[in-house]
Amino acid sequence: MSNTNVLIIGGSAAGLVAAATAKSNHPDKDVTIIRKEEKVMIPCGIPYIFGTVETSDKNILPDGGLIKLGVNIKVDEVINIDKKNKVCKTKGGEEIGYEKLVIATGSTPYVPKWLEGASLENVFSIPKKKIYLDELQQKLQGINKIITIGAGFIGVEMSDELNKNGKDITVVEILPHILGLSFDEELAIEAEECLTSRGVKLKTGVGVERILGSEKVTGVLLSNGETLEADAVILSMGYRPNIKLAEETGLAINELGFIKADQYRRTGHPDIFAAGDCSEKIDFATGKLSGAMLASIACAEARVAGMNLYSLSTVKAFRGTIGIYSTDIGGTGFGAAGLTEAQAKKEGFDVVSGSFTGIDRHPGHLEDTHKQMVKLIASKDNGIILGGQVIGGKSTGELTNVLGFIIQNNMTINDLLVAQIGTQPMLTASPAGYPLIKAAESTAKKLKK
Amino acid sequence: MSNTNVLIIGGSAAGLVAAATAKSNHPDKDVTIIRKEEKVMIPCGIPYIFGTVETSDKNILPDGGLIKLGVNIKVDEVINIDKKNKVCKTKGGEEIGYEKLVIATGSTPYVPKWLEGASLENVFSIPKKKIYLDELQQKLQGINKIITIGAGFIGVEMSDELNKNGKDITVVEILPHILGLSFDEELAIEAEECLTSRGVKLKTGVGVERILGSEKVTGVLLSNGETLEADAVILSMGYRPNIKLAEETGLAINELGFIKADQYRRTGHPDIFAAGDCSEKIDFATGKLSGAMLASIACAEARVAGMNLYSLSTVKAFRGTIGIYSTDIGGTGFGAAGLTEAQAKKEGFDVVSGSFTGIDRHPGHLEDTHKQMVKLIASKDNGIILGGQVIGGKSTGELTNVLGFIIQNNMTINDLLVAQIGTQPMLTASPAGYPLIKAAESTAKKLKK
Numbered sequence A, B: 001m002s003n004t005n006v007l008i009i010g011g012s013a014a015g016l017v018a019a020a021t022a023k024s025n026h027p028d029k030d031v032t033i034i035r036k037e038e039k040v041m042i043p044c045g046i047p048y049i050f051g052t053v054e055t056s057d058k059n060i061l062p063d064g065g066l067i068k069l070g071v072n073i074k075v076d077e078v079i080n081i082d083k084k085n086k087v088c089k090t091k092g093g094e095e096i097g098y099e100k101l102v103i104a105t106g107s108t109p110y111v112p113k114w115l116e117g118a119s120l121e122n123v124f125s126i127p128k129k130k131i132y133l134d135e136l137q138q139k140l141q142g143i144n145k146i147i148t149i150g151a152g153f154i155g156v157e158m159s160d161e162l163n164k165n166g167k168d169i170t171v172v173e174i175l176p177h178i179l180g181l182s183f184d185e186e187l188a189i190e191a192e193e194c195l196t197s198r199g200v201k202l203k204t205g206v207g208v209e210r211i212l213g214s215e216k217v218t219g220v221l222l223s224n225g226e227t228l229e230a231d232a233v234i235l236s237m238g239y240r241p242n243i244k245l246a247e248e249t250g251l252a253i254n255e256l257g258f259i260k261a262d263q264y265r266r267t268g269h270p271d272i273f274a275a276g277d278c279s280e281k282i283d284f285a286t287g288k289l290s291g292a293m294l295a296s297i298a299c300a301e302a303r304v305a306g307m308n309l310y311s312l313s314t315v316k317a318f319r320g321t322i323g324i325y326s327t328d329i330g331g332t333g334f335g336a337a338g339l340t341e342a343q344a345k346k347e348g349f350d351v352v353s354g355s356f357t358g359i360d361r362h363p364g365h366l367e368d369t370h371k372q373m374v375k376l377i378a379s380k381d382n383g384i385i386l387g388g389q390v391i392g393g394k395s396t397g398e399l400t401n402v403l404g405f406i407i408q409n410n411m412t413i414n415d416l417l418v419a420q421i422g423t424q425p426m427l428t429a430s431p432a433g434y435p436l437i438k439a440a441e442s443t444a445k446k447l448k449k
């Protein structure tokens, strides 16, 4: 039996950051990562393997930083946690004693049990495993007609990249619009226009009944009775937290199936923390359980876990999780932070929203100028900003982060009306027509009424 | 004599936004802009006339929005404010009565009195006047060797654009580094490397003694005795607020020469507001008078003025002005918000700083990936973030705005350690190596000591 001070199960976004943070905050402690993969994929980069970056070898999470910090890396699989004796058993037959344990086991693709035909040949999901993805890429080489089921951002990015690679792609989505969980309708429609203008075909507002074929997949039967032919199907219907280990050792699991963890990422057991896709999230705005799974959230949680292992160091941590994310469809960025207008209404908020469309550089005669649109959603009673969405160019990701900071600081529309920004012709919208502030003006008018 | 409800003197950044905000918040009021220029330049776009956009005709602030809102535009010059009778007299012989007056007379280039040779032929400054700029552009056509005096962002942008246009440019700066008021040394040095690698020559740490020539300029004598030859000289030594009108009518002027104005932009006189480059600013961090002149500040102040003309509507406004700005040197963005480390120390803050260099997309194999560096400056006693600086690619402007929101919300390093961000391969740095958060980690270590 070997011993380590801090043992981290999982070596992806959460595991990496938990280890780096633990080691750099507690340099005298021995920190060990144990993970299943020899080479870990940069999870968010996976879609680009199939188009832009061409190979999974260019999408590997480097170990160099961890090794330099002095973190031990073991490639193995934990099969049991003995939380009483503080020992983990591995598939490789090792026993590793720990002082503090961080569970960062992540998530795996969700393949619904009811979905007939899901195990046919050439039906794929998108796990974060290099070996699987390499095989998938290999198999897709000879194949032209592909159907993606599910148009969340992963389905959309995968489809766009495969389309870029010359494939004939159709995306099937049961919601009325693609990216429907992150964007309000008017923005989602623009995302659809972007995607279809690039050649991706869409079938929205219709579910999948079953996958057709006897050995190999031959097509998909939709719930409206329509049949689509396909040589391959990619399932992109969400991910489920990996909680088996935690469950078996008796840690509490919440109703959505995540490992329960408080704002410092402590599970019910004092020496066990959980971070990333496998762990509980509470929504910032509603206080309800949230199912958000993002690498940025995973890293933030892992950082909190790593800092607070031995004593509470950050003092205050998450009030709750804000979904902040962006994507790029052929040079047009789409970003969202917090609640959409539809979600906010569904949650019972009385909201107003306002939006403004301008351009992301000024004057408009500059080359490379891109339309920029910002939408804000605020509580009618107090003007507090609950969410925002962006369409724009290359600065969309950071403008979405501006929205994220606005939300996490509980800023109001009034605060934005008097907010300070910086502008420059080559890098931002103009100060007189900065869409974020103009959207606040438009929202303010509705607040007054 | 004619009458208007709201009269705005000045039609550039501040005047435009004051008018638009006044009219859209008080649609029943008659709003009039009076300005000297037939066609107003987009002020921040001026450098690009001399390179990228090629002509001032592509850099005109459009009147369409104002006209659509129903704002009256008069091209004339106010020569007197009779604040007792609430009447302005114009050069064109008009008398205009007002209920509320907004002074947005802006600023003009500073040409030091002691600078001998400043009125020689082919010595120019950069006023925001189309006619002057067109003539300047015309005159520079036959000229090759140009010296820019002053390497603030305007001098740097002008020089870079003229260099792009094939001119032989040398920039002379008395401070040890270019952009020395906005960036700490280590970032300023990188800006210098960018600029010189593009062909602009630099002479830093040396002042100008006088400008040489009898009729036309022939060169510049530096304070170290060196002579530089030149066919033209561009003075970029700062701007001074236009306060003559305000002063003559008896409004208070502060020690830095700006029209006094409170956080709602009210001058001492209840019906007269002042906004933009001509008006007083109080520094956010120090509470001292500030000399910052930026279009983004002008627009923010003008928005506050426009909203609060008839009753205080925004409730809380500026605690103080934060300088937030960015610039682009050949595709590399440089951004700064709040105090530099050097300024903070000079002001008496006990500070720590930390920085991190990563990349602005992930994985690094993506084309177009740019280095991204963030530096944070925080108070040692409480971790409150006083300033930040960025070097990066196309998202630099918005990342600088992220810093601006962090500062205006009094966020601490601890807040950033647990902050939430959104990341996406094509649009941002990776969540594990997001330079803003990593810079906070690096600063946190020093706070602990």
Ligand SMILES: Cc1cc2nc3c(=O)[nH]c(=O)nc-3n(C[C@H](O)[C@H](O)[C@H](O)COP(=O)(O)OP(=O)(O)OC[C@H]3O[C@@H](n4cnc5c(N)ncnc54)[C@H](O)[C@@H]3O)c2cc1C
Residues within 6 Å of the ligand: A009, A010, A011, A012, A013, A014, A015, A034, A035, A036, A037, A040, A043, A044, A045, A046, A047, A076, A077, A078, A079, A104, A105, A106, A107, A108, A126, A127, A128, A154, A242, A245, A275, A276, A277, A278, A293, A294, A295, A296, A297, A298, A325, A326, B422, B423, B424, B425, B431
């Ligand atoms: C295609 C795709 C694109 C995405 N794009 C984005 C994006 O642009 N932005 C964004 O924010 N998010 C994105 N995400 C989501 C993001 O990838 C996840 O939120 C993130 O991977 C979660 O990290 P994690 O470390 O919690 O879990 P995972 O990445 O799932 O990693 C889990 C780790 O645990 C290990 N493990 C599990 N069980 C064991 C065990 N018993 N023993 C040892 N090791 C074990 C695994 O080997 C793995 O290393 C994307 C996801 C996908 C699939």
Ligand SMILES: Cc1cc2nc3c(=O)[nH]c(=O)nc-3n(C[C@H](O)[C@H](O)[C@H](O)COP(=O)(O)OP(=O)(O)OC[C@H]3O[C@@H](n4cnc5c(N)ncnc54)[C@H](O)[C@@H]3O)c2cc1C
Residues within 6 Å of the ligand: A422, A423, A424, A425, A431, B009, B010, B011, B012, B013, B014, B015, B034, B035, B036, B037, B040, B043, B044, B045, B046, B047, B076, B077, B078, B079, B104, B105, B106, B107, B108, B126, B127, B128, B154, B242, B245, B275, B276, B277, B278, B293, B294, B295, B296, B297, B298, B325
């Ligand atoms: C080359 C250059 C580049 C710049 N780049 C940036 C940048 O990238 N980002 C940034 O934030 N800032 C930038 N600035 C600063 C920015 O341009 C100023 O802060 C901004 O112009 C201030 O706006 P203003 O309306 O207060 O004043 P001004 O732009 O100076 O306008 C004053 C107006 O008042 C009018 N006026 C004056 N007196 C009278 C009178 N008596 N009667 C009638 N009208 C009168 C003038 O005609 C004019 O319309 C730049 C400035 C320059 C010169």
